[in-house]
Amino acid sequence: xxxxxxxxxxxxxxxxxxxxxxxxxxxxxxxxxxxxxxxxxxxxxxxxxxxxxxxxxxxxxxxxxxxxxxxxxxxxxxxxxxxxxxxxxxxxxxxxxxxxxxxxxxxxxxxxxxxxxxxxxxxxxxxxxxxxxxxxxxxxxxxxxxxxxxxxxxxxxxxxxxxxxxxxxxxxxxxxxxxxxxxxxxxxxxxxxxxxxxxxxxxxxxxxxxxxxxxxxxxxxxxxxxxxxxxxxxxx
Amino acid sequence: xxxxxxxxxxxxxxxxxxxxxxxxxxxxxxxxxxxxxxxxxxxxxxxxxxxxxxxxxxxxxxxxxxxxxxxxxxxxxxxxxxxxxxxxxxxxxxxxxxxxxxxxxxxxxxxxxxx
Numbered sequence: 001x002x003x004x005x006x007x008x009x010x011x012x013x014x015x016x017x018x019x020x021x022x023x024x025x026x027x028x029x030x031x032x033x034x035x036x037x038x039x040x041x042x043x044x045x046x047x048x049x050x051x052x053x054x055x056x057x058x059x060x061x062x063x064x065x066x067x068x069x070x071x072x073x074x075x076x077x078x079x080x081x082x083x084x085x086x087x088x089x090x091x092x093x094x095x096x097x098x099x100x101x102x103x104x105x106x107x108x109x110x111x112x113x114x115x116x117x118x119x120x121x122x123x124x125x126x127x128x129x130x131x132x133x134x135x136x137x138x139x140x141x142x143x144x145x146x147x148x149x150x151x152x153x154x155x156x157x158x159x160x161x162x163x164x165x166x167x168x169x170x171x172x173x174x175x176x177x178x179x180x181x182x183x184x185x186x187x188x189x190x191x192x193x194x195x196x197x198x199x200x201x202x203x204x205x206x207x208x209x210x211x212x213x214x215x216x217x218x219x220x221x222x223x224x225x226x227x228x229x230x231x232x233x234x235x236x
Numbered sequence: 237x238x239x240x241x242x243x244x245x246x247x248x249x250x251x252x253x254x255x256x257x258x259x260x261x262x263x264x265x266x267x268x269x270x271x272x273x274x275x276x277x278x279x280x281x282x283x284x285x286x287x288x289x290x291x292x293x294x295x296x297x298x299x300x301x302x303x304x305x306x307x308x309x310x311x312x313x314x315x316x317x318x319x320x321x322x323x324x325x326x327x328x329x330x331x332x333x334x335x336x337x338x339x340x341x342x343x344x345x346x347x348x349x350x351x
Contacts, residue, residue, distance in 0.1 A: 122260060
């Protein structure tokens with residue numbers, strides 16, 4: 001067969017590929033990357049803008065808040081218990097509020113969940129049903145543990161006197177970490193849906209890309225926490 | 237021969253997305269590095285450093301963790317190889333650089349902004 005005939009065959013095959021699902025469930029494109037994955041990356045790009053804005057707002061609010069606390073502005077100091085204001089003034093930052101060992105544990109749990117997520121993706125790609133279920137369940141469980149830790153932390157901060165509506169710092173902190181927590185909760189729902197599909201026998205290697213897309217979202221949530229943990233908790 | 241050539245190209249296209257993803261062992265190695273970096277970060281924050289000596293290493297470690305998760309777990313490092321043509325990579329990289337630069341300039345100049 002001539003070269004031209006071979007190329008015709010390749011083009012015809014490629015055109016067929018363009019209009020059908022690939023081996024892993026995604027459409028194949030001239031970019032070499034499925035449209036679904038590209039769409040997820042664009043969505044995550046917009047999420048970067050959201051969290052970039054929230055982190056900036058937090059940093060600016062904290063700087064403003066600490067300046068007012070150190071200046072002894074009664075409009076700000078009156079929003080917190082006197083003992084807490086005293087601790088903030090003594091440390092020159094909001095550091096005394098944090099429980100770093102506890103939050104480090106939460107960070108470790110979320111990092112661990114990223115590992116179990118990629119292992120779930122690998123398992124579904126290899127049609128290993130048992131491993132798929134185990135790793136998806138482990139990821140959802142670790143995510144739930146993280147959320148439980150956040151609820152505990154929020155409760156502790158509230159009892160210490162840091163409220164959402166009391167001052168700018170509280171509002172910015174709860175909004176940033178709360179939005180992150182909401183994203184983790186959304187991810188847990190996606191994981192539970194995948195787990196349901198797996199138990200119904202509907203999660204095979206032809207749907208590996210679906211698991212990968214949920215994985216991309218989950219890892220993004222993890223990456224955001226990597227930033228929040230260092231910027232909010234570790235840098236005074 | 238022709239059929240096998242066609243089949244080869246088609247097979248290659250199908251596997252492009254997943255052919256170069258890390259192995260299970262590599263995922264575990266990345267996780268261990270991430271956990272170790274987190275432990276070092278926390279230890280560093282307790283060592284009594286101040287100013288740049290405290291912040292710079294923390295930001296560098298945060299950046300490394302960010303790149304590890306995005307590159308290995310999110311397959312960005314491998315997918316960028318698939319996205320054919322250096323131009324796309326350069327356009328994407330340059331845009332990202334400009335976006336980050338604008339972000340930091342506005343952030344640094346916040347107090348000087350009107351209102």
